[in-house]
Amino acid sequence: xxxxxxxxxxxxxxxxxxxxxxxxxxxxxxxxxxxxxxxxxxxxxxxxxxxxxxxxxxxxxxxxxxxxxxxxxxxxxxxxxxxxxxxxxxxxxxxxxxxxxxxxxxxxxxxxxxxxxxxxxxxxxxxxxxxxxxxxxxxxxxxxxxxxxxxxxxxxxxxxxxxxxxxxxxxxxxxxxxxxxxxxxxxxxxxxxxxxxxxxxxxxxxxxxxxxxxxxxxxxxxxxxxxxxxxxxxxxxxxxxxxxxxxxxxxxxxxxxxxxxxxxxxxxxxxxxxxxxxxxxxxxxxxxxxxxxxxxxxxxxxxxxxxxxxxxxxx
Amino acid sequence: xxxxxxxxxxxxxxxxxxxxxxxxxxxxxxxxxxxxxxxxxxxxxxxxxxxxxxxxxxxxxxxxxxxxxxxxxxxxxxxxxxxxxxxxxxxxxxxxxxxxxxxxxxxxxxxxxxxxxxxxxxxxxxxxxxxxxxxxxxxxxxxxxxxxxxxxxxxxxxxxxxxxxxxxxxxxxxxxxxxxxxxxxxxxxxxxxxxxxxxxxxxxxxxxxxxxxxxxxxxxxxxxxxxxxxxxxxxxxxxxxxxxxxxxxxxxxxxxxxxxxxxxxxxxxxxxxxxxxxxxxxxxxxxxxxxxxxxxxxxxxxxxxxxxx
Numbered sequence: 001x002x003x004x005x006x007x008x009x010x011x012x013x014x015x016x017x018x019x020x021x022x023x024x025x026x027x028x029x030x031x032x033x034x035x036x037x038x039x040x041x042x043x044x045x046x047x048x049x050x051x052x053x054x055x056x057x058x059x060x061x062x063x064x065x066x067x068x069x070x071x072x073x074x075x076x077x078x079x080x081x082x083x084x085x086x087x088x089x090x091x092x093x094x095x096x097x098x099x100x101x102x103x104x105x106x107x108x109x110x111x112x113x114x115x116x117x118x119x120x121x122x123x124x125x126x127x128x129x130x131x132x133x134x135x136x137x138x139x140x141x142x143x144x145x146x147x148x149x150x151x152x153x154x155x156x157x158x159x160x161x162x163x164x165x166x167x168x169x170x171x172x173x174x175x176x177x178x179x180x181x182x183x184x185x186x187x188x189x190x191x192x193x194x195x196x197x198x199x200x201x202x203x204x205x206x207x208x209x210x211x212x213x214x215x216x217x218x219x220x221x222x223x224x225x226x227x228x229x230x231x232x233x234x235x236x237x238x239x240x241x242x243x244x245x246x247x248x249x250x251x252x253x254x255x256x257x258x259x260x261x262x263x264x265x266x267x268x269x270x271x272x273x274x275x276x277x278x279x280x281x282x283x284x285x286x287x288x289x290x291x292x293x294x295x296x297x298x299x300x301x302x303x304x305x306x307x308x309x310x311x312x313x314x315x
Numbered sequence: 316x317x318x319x320x321x322x323x324x325x326x327x328x329x330x331x332x333x334x335x336x337x338x339x340x341x342x343x344x345x346x347x348x349x350x351x352x353x354x355x356x357x358x359x360x361x362x363x364x365x366x367x368x369x370x371x372x373x374x375x376x377x378x379x380x381x382x383x384x385x386x387x388x389x390x391x392x393x394x395x396x397x398x399x400x401x402x403x404x405x406x407x408x409x410x411x412x413x414x415x416x417x418x419x420x421x422x423x424x425x426x427x428x429x430x431x432x433x434x435x436x437x438x439x440x441x442x443x444x445x446x447x448x449x450x451x452x453x454x455x456x457x458x459x460x461x462x463x464x465x466x467x468x469x470x471x472x473x474x475x476x477x478x479x480x481x482x483x484x485x486x487x488x489x490x491x492x493x494x495x496x497x498x499x500x501x502x503x504x505x506x507x508x509x510x511x512x513x514x515x516x517x518x519x520x521x522x523x524x525x526x527x528x529x530x531x532x533x534x535x536x537x538x539x540x541x542x543x544x545x546x547x548x549x550x551x552x553x554x555x556x557x558x559x560x561x562x563x564x565x566x567x568x569x570x571x572x573x574x575x576x577x578x579x580x581x582x583x584x585x586x587x588x589x590x591x592x593x594x595x596x597x598x599x600x601x602x603x604x605x606x607x608x609x610x611x612x613x614x615x616x617x618x619x620x621x622x623x624x
Binding site for chain 2: 153
């Protein structure tokens, strides 16, 4: 028997009838709210998010802050280093680098987000169907196998080859790049989604829902989808920078958006010839912006991953 | 054995799909290798040239002929270069690109692993933060930004290394490092997080308890278990190095394979486009296959299965 006296000070018997039985007394915290709170606590994730918001802000308002457009040429004021008039300097055609840099941000962000969204939708559909049908009779397995064969083949084609070939067939431009990037890009999302579904499908609550006669649609929407959301969002934060990177890369080898449209990749490519003659600002600003965006997305994604992963919550 | 056979069949199928796709896409592009010469040369000459490369034959015939030659590893003539065929182009460019890629791979693996392991052993200490800062910088700065910066600093300002071009071993240093930086950072991060996971395991405590020294624990029990995620990254890594060489070879004016590939697209040099595409795909596919095989060597618990998951 425990000593009674030592516990009296800590515990007191509950008066009967003071509390209702099984009453929920604390406000419920939804998973989303809890995750959001954890993201806010993660300094790196917040830093990344703030940088991204700043880049977004300047992408929208930056070009309007100066009286030059991204395509205005003026040979008289070519190759100027940054000063009070041209904050980021000018290029060899006298185009204002500030306007071009932020206009390029629009192009890069649009391509990144659009390509990532297409990847998401196609990847969810293919991965979802594949994962859900697996183990559901002969037909189900066949569908799963067929889809996974396609994914496997696409996965082992170097994406750049497909992209380059497509860019040659279609007219170079913003949407061509988006399409070219998504044609191979959805594969990794599909793999992730399928893996997740296979895993979640095995769990008791799905089996319970099935036994209770919940229709397929409801199981997918209410049980499978919410449980994958974290991983999908994290995957998105890595897909977007990859697409931005790929665009910069394509523009850099001359297959990206065409002049006079600026993107960070084309600007860096243009600067390559003059880097040795000391015009550092030509490479620095687009290069710095690409790096900063990559950094912000990666840091934000990492933070998000930690925050959404319940196993790591206590670390 | 059954697994290996099945995989080999899938690989052949993949290569066939790639060949067919490339062939179809290539021929839907308006124009042909000679359409840019049409104002310089008379039509009869152009038609003769087309006939020489079988371009006047119906497409299905050209396609079957190509497949037939491909089966005997003959990638056909180059239209642009009169003296060399695609096989010789690859034979000339490959050693250059392969050396570059191999050096980058070694740099990325060695330094990535070291950085990741050190970071994990000093978890949440200054060394860890420093290593991870380097890693995240490596991921953030694209190779085509890093390379010009390195040229500027090491070649122009300090004059330690040649600016560009190819020849001596000194020429290979800057391009290899520029190519390796991104993969190095990713490997370091993978290694760190999987080492952290492994260090928590009970068998690590057992190894410690039975008196195995710190080095022994890390090498024998730690790295071997932590390396699986790193190995599975090797596939994307090789793909990354392949595509990375395009840009690096352009920046450093290196006569490798990537240059031929990009040039061939702009020249509509059909056999070179097909040949280099197939070659790159084969390299990637074979790498993916070898990686799958190596899992088993590293971790005998992993069973080979033909399913893709």
